[in-house]
Amino acid sequence: MSEALKADICIIGGGSAGLSVAAGAAQMGARTVLIEAHRMGGDCLNTGCVPSKSLLAAAKVAHTARSGHRYGLTPHDAQIDFATTTRYVHSVIQTIAPHDSVERFTGLGCRVITSRASFIDHRTIAAGDVTIRARRFVIATGSSPSIPRIPGLDSVPYFTNETIFENTVLPSHLIVIGAGPIGCELAQAHGRLGAAVTLIDAGRMLSKDDPEAVEVIRKQFAAENISTFEAAAITRIEKTGEGITVILQHEGRENAIRGSHLLIATGRQVTIDGLGLDKAGVEATPKGINVDARLRTTNKRVFAAGDVIGGRQFTHVAGYHAGIVLRNALFRLPAKNAPKALxxxxxxxxxxxxxxxxxxxxxxxxxxxxxxxxxxxxxxxxxxxxxxxxxxxxxxxxxxxxxxxxxxxxxxxxxxxxxxxxxxxxxxxxxxxxxxxxxxxxxxxxxxxxxxxxxxxxxxxxxxxxxxxxxxxxx
The missing domain is CATH 3.30.390.30 (FAD/NAD-linked reductase, C-terminal dimerisation domain)
Structure with missing residues (x-):
């Protein structure tokens, strides 16, 4: 039998923004429903910030072991047990996970529903066999990897940030397409752990950052033998034997880069499919859900926060959005999304x-x-x-x-x-x-x-x- 719930606030998405709203609302006495179809903690905990920084930490230890000569230490070529490194990464996730768990949020007073959610009208959501009618809704469904249209890509295996942390075998040669923050971090981490790495981007490395500062990173990558191709046009990708070949045009020449594994890190796309936004009167574009300065959508009962509204997609921005939503949704204060220092x-x-x-x-x-x-x-x-x-x-x-x-x-x-x-x-x-x-x-x-x-x-x-x-x- 279906269950009908009434709530003060219903949140779709158990990532950074959604969890922050849910925790705050429940502890301030609001009847709170939180819906998460996949893993609590979202991208940050499971496939983003936490695992990537854990992998970088392991890589830094390996790099330090190799570069002790300046301190009078005999350099040691660290022997990497990559499966153990992967277990370390997952142990960090598991240590943090209870803070984001269903049990914790149930304990705070939230009703947590593990199912996909979809609006059925302006004030009602269906999630599994439960319908929720709420005074306010928050869409915090985040983002997922954006996959570029490259001839041949669909015929080869590849990683994204959502899958690479499940890999337990060190690539002999990792090709990374995308030299943004995710691509650069994972390129350096794998290089320091013993993989050959090639980094490719259609533009310049870390294009949103100060070019002079990026040059410091570029020189470090060169010193660590990370091959970098910037302003490169990839013409096709081929499966070759046990590996992958990326054909690209760079500085007027064609290059064939052969590797064992491929990582796609070409940005993020908002996660809005299947939400029934049209039934709720919520307008969106491929770049994100449309919101006003108070993070209200075109349906004023519905707010959106975090990656799903586009813009700067960071965990700390999602947390900032959560505070704005709570002030507006629970206290009717006209708080605005206007960070002075991002x-x-x-x-x-x-x-x-x-x-x-x-x-x-x-x-x-x-x-x-x-x-x-x-x-x-x-x-x-x-x-x-x-x-x-x-x-x-x-x-x-x-x-x-x-x-x-x-x-x-x-x-x-x-x-x-x-x-x-x-x-x-x-x-x-x-x-x-x-x-x-x-x-x-x-x-x-x-x-x-x-x-x-x-x-x-x-x-x-x-x-x-x-x-x-x-x-x-x-x-």
């Missing part, structure tokens, strides 16, 4: 982190009012002590010392970005960072050094020297 990090080694405007974008908007401050890791004593001197911090400044953006490429760049996120969020001026007392020796000193350079021209100018000499006349 950060993102690519977790290669070295890392590349960005918040606010990059230099080129800032100059397009603010013209000659822009000033760029810079500090290199090579001039940081902690970086020298640890032997990680590649990279820099670049801060973009506008009128009257206003901080417009920051880019960090180097060791622990993601951790070093926090003061700049705070500064932009709270409209701090560059002097607020320059006046901080920062412990020595830390990598964080790079932020103070860059901020202090804003005042250097005036502080050590001829005018200042004249003033000091004048004041000296009075004893």
């Amino acid at each position: 950060p993102w990090v690519t977790y290669t080694d070295p890392e590349l982190a960005q918040v606010g405007l990059a230099e080129a974008a800032a100059r397009e908007i603010h013209g000659d009012q822009v000033r760029v401050l810079r500090a290199d890791f090579a001039h940081n004593d902690r970086a020298q002590a640890e032997g990680h001197t590649d990279g820099f911090l670049k801060v973009v400044i506008g009128k009257r010392g206003r901080i417009l953006g920051a880019t960090v490429v180097g060791a622990h760049a993601g951790e070093l970005l926090l003061p700049w996120i705070l500064a932009i969020s709270k409209d701090h001026k560059i002097g607020d960072v320059a006046s901080l007392i920062v412990p020595y020796p830390t990598l964080s000193e790079i932020s103070k050094r860059a901020a202090g350079s804003y005042f250097t021209p005036a502080l050590f100018s001829a005018r200042t020297r004249r003033l000091v000499r004048f004041l000296g006349l009075f004893g």
